[in-house]
Amino acid sequence: MxxxxxxxxxxxxxxxxxxxxxxxxxxxxxxxxxxxxxxxxxxxxxxxxxxxxxxxxxxxxxxxxxxxxxxxxxxxxxxxxxxxxxxxxxxxxxxxxxxxxxxxxxxxxxxxxxADPGLLRRNRKLYERAWQLQADDRAAFLKLFGSDLVILPPATAQARMIEHYRHRLAQVGASAEPNGMPTPPATSSTVTAEEMGRLPEDYREADSVGMIYDETEGLNYYRDFGRLDAMFADPALVGDHTHITLLRAYLDDPTVSPLPLRRLAKRHPDGVDPVFRVLLRKPGFSWQRDGEDLLRIRKREFFQQETAPSFTVTGDRLAELLHTPEQ
The missing domain is CATH 2.40.50 (OB fold (Dihydrolipoamide Acetyltransferase, E2P))
Structure with missing residues (x-):
């Protein structure tokens, strides 16, 4: 157009x-x-x-x-x-x-x-409620885990997330506003804690799972995140092909936002430059000076879209129809 x-x-x-x-x-x-x-x-x-x-x-x-x-x-x-x-x-x-x-x-x-909670933005009341639900859920996550960034073995991560959602669903069930639910999407009006906390098969086979509950981007899972965290903590590991290949995959993957790379750089300010200098083959690279430019180039699509809440809030009519028996 x-x-x-x-x-x-x-x-x-x-x-x-x-x-x-x-x-x-x-x-x-x-x-x-x-x-x-x-x-x-x-x-x-x-x-x-x-x-x-x-x-x-x-x-x-x-x-x-x-x-x-x-x-x-x-x-x-x-x-x-x-x-x-x-x-x-x-x-x-x-x-x-x-x-x-x-x-x-x-x-x-x-x-x-x-699949796209951003579609609620035309209804400011529902949209703002979705952001509030995300903030409430993040606060509950912080209370349970003690941090908004957690790295755990897959089985432990899944068990703890089921515990988190079981607690949250109990709270929602006791509230007067049951029409909010977190994404990942559900295919029906009811969803169990076990369904919500279950990790995808490939995550269950990883050596670790990173979970970051960001204020804006919501809760995201990262496969083998512990391996990256170890490399940024000890840049000597950059010589290991497995570690550097994983970082390259994070940087090149169009579905991974800049969030995990920013958080790694923040957690390990002394390790970020040595790691990226090897990855990019640029001895003069400085994350403080060049990091955001790198992300804007390699993660361009994430700078071109509005971030939506990770919660879905259904309107009253949709909620009513979801509970209507099949005819």
Missing amino acids: ERFVAQRRQALTEAEREMLLGWRDVVEGYFEVRQPGDGIGTAVFHNLVDDVHYRVHSNLGPDVFAAVRPGMFVYGRIVPVHPATDHWLISGHLVPFPRSSGATVARAALQVVT
Whole structure:
């Protein structure tokens, strides 16, 4: 869209530019039809993911809404007519679901939002609640482990995390707001401590697991983190192929954020320069001077996106549908 706007031979007005660039702001998800088409190509959809109502239009006229009735569900994409308005335009096709499919649609919507809690940002109340739940969970983690960075054998890490989640679920069950749950995502409205605390198979086979509960990025697990920590504590280990290869993998892996590398540098300020000088083959490398530039280059995508909370908070309607018996 940016390329289309930039390459237009006939100059666009500022309002036209804002309208076209606003179409990058796509909302995709599962909607409940609250108000049918009004005969002029307009309807009201309630997004089950972010719990927001959208007044939706179609540039193809009212026939687009002919197959949907209040209480039905649709899957589709919408974009703003213009960023300055509260009106939205259908992009592509709508996939309708009957009223009786509410529980099935709700589970699909739950999978969407748990995979990307950042989708809640349109609903500031839910979004802020998700951040608060993450902060509460981090405080409980700190109370149990005594630190926000812990390195343990896999079996111990799993047992302690099950203990953590068992305690947290008991607290949530006793609270008046049960609609919050941590990511990793659940495929149903209920999840056990054993499911939440279970490590992936490849982590269970590692020599150690690092757990960092960051204020912003939430709880993250790092495979063989103890090996890296030992190398930064004793840079003489940099000559060991296994250790330096692991660090290179952390630096090159597009799914690993800058967080673990920053924390290693903070834990071992005397070891970070010798280790990275060998890894990068740059004798003059200084983490204090060059570290952030290195991360911005090698971890570019993490500097281009907004960090979302690691907790999912469901709206009342989604929570209600999740507890609806199958029909």
